[in-house]
Amino acid sequence: xxxxxxxxxxxxxxxxxxxxxxxxxxxxxxxxxxxxxxxxxxxxxxxxxxxxxxxxxxxxxxxxxxxxxxxxxxxxxxxxxxxxxxxxxxxxxxxx
Numbered sequence: 001x002x003x004x005x006x007x008x009x010x011x012x013x014x015x016x017x018x019x020x021x022x023x024x025x026x027x028x029x030x031x032x033x034x035x036x037x038x039x040x041x042x043x044x045x046x047x048x049x050x051x052x053x054x055x056x057x058x059x060x061x062x063x064x065x066x067x068x069x070x071x072x073x074x075x076x077x078x079x080x081x082x083x084x085x086x087x088x089x090x091x092x093x094x095x096x
């Protein structure tokens with residue numbers, strides 16, 4: 001598959017309500033990324049888990065945002081939540 005076509009294909013990423021709140025807070029002044037988060041829908045078997053289909057570009061931008069938040073965070077509990085977000089993003093990005 002050509003690289004340009006692979007970048008346009010949607011990837012699936014999931015996160016919970018608590019992580020969603022952090023992402024919504026972080027995207028207050030980033031309307032395009034906020035729209036991405038708002039597209040997430042509850043998982044059919046676990047309504048507390050949200051599933052999002054996003055392009056590679058959207059996921060890359062989200063990864064950069066979460067990485068920047070990690071660098072500015074000192075709270076250990078919040079760091080764990082952010083690390084889990086980064087892990088989920090990495091998995092979604094790495095899937096072929």
